[in-house]
Amino acid sequence: MIDLYYWTTPNGHKITLFLEEAGLDYRLHPVNIGRGEQFAAEFLEIAPNNRIPAIVDRNPADGGQPLALFESGAILEYLADKSGQFLPASGRERYVVLQWLYWQMGGLGPMAGQNHHFRNYAPARIDYAIERYAKETARLYGVLDRRLEDHEFVGGDAYSIADMAIWPWIKPHARQGQDLEDFPHVQRWFTAIGERNGVRRAYARAETVNPRDGVEMDDEARRHLFGR
Structure with a gap:
């Protein structure tokens, strides 16, 4: 049994996608990051960086004591x-998949996350920041589009953890100022992944936790998430 400490963010969705696709037994433990639950002492024992997701x-696999892990890629x-x-x-196929997993962790996720912040959550509009992160997000979409031009999936011929890591970050593309019609190969891939039963089950599970699929951005949430 996997205990998943989770909220309905792209990084959280990565893990429910895997667990649903793989058919592994798991229990969801919602961690409402908009209400500061990620700072609870018992959660920090599992995830010292006070970020979701984390598992126990x-x-x-080694038959030892329960294993706690944080960081969605790991x-x-x-x-x-x-x-x-x-x-x-x-x-070689393993390392091809892993390079795209790390590409999401080190590039797409952080840049799209900053894009979301300055477009949607920053207390003051900063045009330079909005333009800078929108352009970098578009560049990364372009990298992905070129990859998918001659590959069915991000890692190659087979669906993999690279697709699971990237897809939830493409789902909110409109909030990142991106139009998938500008990236036809990403659009083809995005539609195909979204039709998978495991993906549908994962997002249906998210609805039972938080129908808003994200964070309700009130003053309390801003204080917990942005230190304001």
Whole structure:
């Protein structure tokens, strides 16, 4: 059994996508980041960076004590190795998938996240920041579009944790100032992934936790998330 500490953000959705696609048993523990629950002492024992998602594997692959992990990329890699699904066990294909997973972690996620912040949440409009992050997000969409021009999935011929990591960050494309018609190969891929049963189940599960699919951005949420 996997205990998943989760909120309905792109990083949280990555893990429910995997768990639903892989058919692994898990329990959801909502951590409402807009209400400061990520700072609770018991959560910090699992996730010292006070960010979701995090997991506790009660039956780890090595047969030892329960294993706690934070950072969504590390969690995806661990779950893939444990289950033997969605990540090649060795060889070049494994590293191709991992490079795109790390591309999302180090590029698309941070840049799109800053894009979201300055477009939608910043207390004052800063045109330079909005333009800077929108352009960088568009550049990254372009990188992804070129990759998908001659590959069915991000990692190659097979659906993988790279797709699961990237797709939830493309889903809010309109809030990032991006039009998928400008990226036809991303659009084709995005539509195909969205029709998968595991993806649909993951987002249906999110509805039961938080129908808003994100954070209700009131003054309390801004204080917890942005230190204001």
